Amino acid sequence: MTGPPHPAEAPRPTEPPRSPEPAPTAPSAAPGNPHGATSLSRTPRQLWTRSRGIALGLVLLLAAAVAIAVIRSGGQHGRLDPRSAEPHGSRAVAELLDQRGVSTRVVTTTEEARSAAGPDTTLVVANPDLLTERQRSRLHAATEDSAGRTVLIAPGTRSIGTLAPGVTADTPSTDSTLPPGCSLPAARRAGTADMGGIRYDTLAPDAEACYLSDGLPSLLHLPAPRGRGDTVVLGAPDILYNSRLDEQGNASLALQLLGSRPTLVWYLPSLSDDQAATETERRSFFDLIPAGWRWATLQLAIAAVLTALWRARRLGPLVSERLPVVIPASETVEGRARLYRRANARDRAADALRTATRSRLAPLVGVPPAQAHAPETLIPALSSHLRSPSQDLHLLLFGAPPGNDAALIALADQLDALESEVRHS
DSSP, X not given: OOOOSSGGGOOOTTOOOOOOOOOTTSOOOBTTBTTOXXXXXXXXXXXXXXXXXXXXXXXXXXXXXXXXXXXXXXXXXXXXXXXXXXXXXXXXXXXXXXXXXXXXXXXXXXXXXXXXXXXXXXXXXXXXXXXOHHHHHHHHHHHHTTOSEEEEESOOHHHHHXXXXXXXXXXXXXXXXXXXXXXXXXXXXXXXXXXXXXXXXXXXXXXXXXXXXTTXXXXXXXXXXXXXXXXXXXXXXXXXXXXXXXSTTHHHHHHHHHOSSSEEEEEOOOTTXXXXXXXXXXSOHHHHSOHHHXXXXXXXXXXXXXXXXXXXXXXXXXXXXXXXXXXXXXXXXXXXXXXXXHHTOHHHHHXXXXXXXXXHHHHHTTOOGGGTXXXXXXXXXXXXXXXXXXXXXXXXXXXXXXXXXXXXXXXXXXXXXHHHHHHHO
């Protein structure tokens, strides 16, 4: 498909001579329009119409992100904190233990937890998976020799192997409320409790497994070997929540597991721990990205590739097709002009203008169409039809592409003027 990008240069093989007229799509300044806006320039309303869908999508995405962040931050604030009275806090169980003579102390660093461990102490480790490998190793070494009790709340695969050697984490239970199903006195007295959580497996022969689901327990009691401290692994934190303490046998089970010693040390891992900060600095950026975000990024990359393949231009031979309707030449020229302007293709636009002009001038000066684009033939023929050429015809018809839009406009005007002069001569 060949055609000039300027309405004034539309192909007209049988058009009679006409007087030059201004090009309707050529950018030119007009009264009241000092910036030279043209029909090719989009109005603010057009820009808004084209971009409002994307803007609306970005606003909705930002609003959803803010809402999710607020919900997640609100749900995690004070979680398993014995000082928090929120639904997911643990203030109720701490106050009940205080009434029974068990004092509760909150610590936030590994060193505080290690120094507080002792034979008269129950150490509760909330969110063990937040601890680094070094923190877990040091904490396990301290609790193993303390002769006290350690209660691990919902440890996952990342931490269970270090804090409770010989125990592996399995998939969570599908049931939320389970019967004890074991001989552990605390579990038998508490009865049914909300212990449906992470299930565990162990090869330790003396381990007491309670609250089984599909043969795997969500509560493990690992007795103290040779006078050392025993360990209790809870697969779910529900029995410690303020909102769940009065349900089933949750209160009884929580008080018995946490109140076996006169002192309760509640370890809440935090970013203020110097050991955690030091070890975090050594980890790479990709180590800090959760696994879920990595999978999400991979899925987005695959989706982007599939979308690109779906939307990509199909390669193949060009097929000529009769148009169902006749499109006015001015619309075609204006459409191509818009494409040239968007791509800053001044060289292609200038070449199209010059080629069309040479094709129309050749028959007017008696040059065969086959030689219309040969400067050694066309230039002498044009010079003989012009009384006094006022410009370099070779530069005008075969010169270099213009360097800016103003030069392209001037070239279009000069070509139109040359063609008009030849026609009138």
